[in-house]
Amino acid sequence: xxxxxxxxxxxxxxxxxxxLVRALEQVSLEVGRGETVGLVGESGxxxxxxxxxxxxxxxxxxxxxxxxxxxxxxxxxxxxxxxxRNLRGREVAMIFQNPKVALNPIRKVGHQIEDVLLRxxxxxxxxxxxxxxxxxxxxRIPDPARRYHAxxxxxxxxxxxxxxxxxxxxxxxxxxxxDEPTTGLDxxxxxxxxxxxxxxxxxxxxxMLLITHDLGLAREQCDRMVVMHAGHVVETAPTDTLFAxxxxxxxxxxxxxxxxxxxxxxxxxxxxxxxxxxxxxxxPACRFAERCAHRTEACDRPLPRLQDxxxxxxxxxxxxxLA
Amino acid sequence: MTVNLLEVIDLHKRFELRTPxxxxxxxxxxxxSFSIAQGETVGLVGESGxxxxxxVRLITRTLSPSEGQIRFLGNDLALIDPRRMPSHKLRxxxxxxxxxxxxxxxxxxxxxxxxxxxxxxxxxxxxxADLQARVLEIAQMCGLPSELLVRFPxxxxxxxxxxxxxxxxxxxRPRLLVLDEPTAALDVSVQVVxxxxxxxxxxxxxxxxxxxxxxxxxxxxxxDRVLVMYLGRVVESAPAAQLFSDPRHPYTxxxxxxxxxxxxxxxxxxxxxxxxxxxxxxxxxxDAGCNFRSRCPRATAACEHTEPVLQRVGVQRDAACIHxxxxxxxxxxxxxx
Numbered sequence: 001x002x003x004x005x006x007x008x009x010x011x012x013x014x015x016x017x018x019x020l021v022r023a024l025e026q027v028s029l030e031v032g033r034g035e036t037v038g039l040v041g042e043s044g045x046x047x048x049x050x051x052x053x054x055x056x057x058x059x060x061x062x063x064x065x066x067x068x069x070x071x072x073x074x075x076x077x078x079x080x081x082x083x084x085r086n087l088r089g090r091e092v093a094m095i096f097q098n099p100k101v102a103l104n105p106i107r108k109v110g111h112q113i114e115d116v117l118l119r120x121x122x123x124x125x126x127x128x129x130x131x132x133x134x135x136x137x138x139x140r141i142p143d144p145a146r147r148y149h150a151x152x153x154x155x156x157x158x159x160x161x162x163x164x165x166x167x168x169x170x171x172x173x174x175x176x177x178x179d180e181p182t183t184g185l186d187x188x189x190x191x192x193x194x195x196x197x198x199x200x201x202x203x204x205x206x207x208m209l210l211i212t213h214d215l216g217l218a219r220e221q222c223d224r225m226v227v228m229h230a231g232h233v234v235e236t237a238p239t240d241t242l243f244a245x246x247x248x249x250x251x252x253x254x255x256x257x258x259x260x261x262x263x264x265x266x267x268x269x270x271x272x273x274x275x276x277x278x279x280x281x282x283x284p285a286c287r288f289a290e291r292c293a294h295r296t297e298a299c300d301r302p303l304p305r306l307q308d309x310x311x312x313x314x315x316x317x318x319x320x321x322l323a
Numbered sequence: 324m325t326v327n328l329l330e331v332i333d334l335h336k337r338f339e340l341r342t343p344x345x346x347x348x349x350x351x352x353x354x355x356s357f358s359i360a361q362g363e364t365v366g367l368v369g370e371s372g373x374x375x376x377x378x379v380r381l382i383t384r385t386l387s388p389s390e391g392q393i394r395f396l397g398n399d400l401a402l403i404d405p406r407r408m409p410s411h412k413l414r415x416x417x418x419x420x421x422x423x424x425x426x427x428x429x430x431x432x433x434x435x436x437x438x439x440x441x442x443x444x445x446x447x448x449x450x451x452a453d454l455q456a457r458v459l460e461i462a463q464m465c466g467l468p469s470e471l472l473v474r475f476p477x478x479x480x481x482x483x484x485x486x487x488x489x490x491x492x493x494x495x496r497p498r499l500l501v502l503d504e505p506t507a508a509l510d511v512s513v514q515v516v517x518x519x520x521x522x523x524x525x526x527x528x529x530x531x532x533x534x535x536x537x538x539x540x541x542x543x544x545x546x547d548r549v550l551v552m553y554l555g556r557v558v559e560s561a562p563a564a565q566l567f568s569d570p571r572h573p574y575t576x577x578x579x580x581x582x583x584x585x586x587x588x589x590x591x592x593x594x595x596x597x598x599x600x601x602x603x604x605x606x607x608x609x610d611a612g613c614n615f616r617s618r619c620p621r622a623t624a625a626c627e628h629t630e631p632v633l634q635r636v637g638v639q640r641d642a643a644c645i646h647x648x649x650x651x652x653x654x655x656x657x658x659x660x
Binding site: 043142216219260270 | 370480538580
């Protein structure tokens with residue numbers, strides 16, 4: 001089966017006043033059709049930079065230095081802006097972390113849905129309003145005909161996120177990139193929103209790349225997980241395997257630091273140190289080495305790519321470091 | 324019998340509103356009563372908009388209550404003039420750690436100045452050597468190396484700023500520390516360190532905590548007892564372990580079922596929709612029913628005209644729902660006799 005989204009050895013740099021920031025290095029990942037993949041890691045690990053780069057939304061200071069990315073056979077990196085515009089919103093949609101900021105504050109939410117429908121579908125102007133209200137209703141927004149006229153500030157965070165999802169799903173995309181879709185929402189709302197996204201993606205056979213720092217949420221939602229640390233993908237595995245048998249020391253530490261399912265505070269283990277400064281010229285081959293308790297001289301060599309079925313890990317001694 | 328450090332009795336906070344539809348009142352805190360014992364860690368959970376932050380601001384007296392008492396160390400905090408509170412002697416014993424570690428630090432103060440300010444203002448420490456010694460001591464307890472103390476907030480990492488905020492609140496050795504989502508903005512890796520630091524400080528300084536959070540996993544690990552708020556009222560209070568293993572109130576059940584990784588069997592407890600408005604327009608009759616009924620999976624006709632009160636439903640457990648069976652404690656002595 002060919003993957004829907006395939007990223008290979010992607011490297012990206014930002015030019016800044018303080019020098020080059022090597023934000024992504026040799027990042028590879030795949031998302032299959034209808035598959036839900038979780039992208040996890042601490043803030044600053046490059047999760048959002050990666051998703052923006054895939055959609056051609058990177059900051060002007062960013063430059064892709066190596067690698068390739070394709071969506072359904074279409075080259076994302078070599079595409080011109082017009083082609084990307086046709087793709088974004090129709091084939092690949094994205095929902096953002098803070099719905100109140102991502103929506104246009106001075107436009108009625110109904111009109112914001114119509115914008116997408118007009119641009120990407122054959123809906124006629126006469127049928128536009130009806131279709132937009134339908135989109136709102138599908139997201140279980142109560143009283144959709146009235147909410148059509150609402151501005152984002154009149155809606156709660158949960159409702160705004162539903163509007164964002166309505167906009168994202170209006171054109172039946174094949175892939176949804178969800179960047180921390182429930183951060184800042186209440187747990188009850190989070191549960192309802194995630195249930196809604198999952199239901200819609202099942203109905204439509206839509207694939208999803210779920211970016212989150214909440215391992216508990218990723219574990220519940222995703223078929224497969226990709227763990228990032230300081231611009232590297234350190235481990236990729238099916239969700240159950242990753243939690244049962246994490247091979248990279250960083251993955252193990254990340255799991256050990258997560259309070260889900262622990263009985264007491266003593267069972268939690270902090271992760272030593274911080275992400276390395278990505279501006280440094282002398283970044284080690286393994287960017288986790290300086291925080292790793294199992295570091296040896298071998299860690300200065302270029303990172304290997306060890307693969308066992310669907311389980312990929314980028315560490316010199318994944319087995320040996322198992323306690 | 325444990326001594327109560329803080330006792331909140333029937334506390335109300337109403338905000339006057341003017342809307343195009345007329346005047347009204349927003350009931351942010353609507354008759355809350357609870358107590359915190361000496362050395363106890365109490366968690367406060369609930370959705371955004373349920374009144375958690377207003378309650379915290381009432382207890383720390385940055386807001387004045389409309390009604391009710393806040394008994395603390397033999398005084399009623401509710402009676403203190405808010406203008407006098409910043410320099411009041413009780414301010415030393417109630418300190419607060421704020422949600423956003425960056426926003427709550429003065430950008431033009433070094434870490435040292437931030438931590439020294441409460442000592443100068445509230446403890447009257449004027450001697451430079453004494454000040455230095457006390458700041459260094461608390462910084463060390465909070466895991467802040469002394470070389471970081473000369474830095475300004477923008478030169479510190481998120482975790483370090485959180486430590487400065489905690490050191491500032493703990494330097495006066497308050498009896499009660501109110502923590503408003505202290506780890507919400509932190510990564511899991513740093514979160515663990517901060518949670519451990521809080522647990523250590525608590526046992527070292529013998530403080531009580533009121534820990535406000537919507538991360539239920541964190542609350543479960545840190546707190547002895549948990550209060551659940553819904554629309555300005557406490558709907559359940561229980562020891563932390565029991566609250567999570569056996570939630571009683573339908574809203575608490577929904578909260579627990581919403582934690583990612585909750586068992587699939589708990590799905591039926593999930594709730595949809597949004598809370599009803601806490602605003603009552605002038606002239607409108609008061610709603611006599613349960614304010615959770617519009618979202619409650621167990622709501623019946625009785626919920627529309629019976630206001631649930633917080634009552635004992637088990638050992639150390641209170642809940643406000645008319646459908647919960649009350650324990651049959653009164654009968655047992657007769658049976659034995």
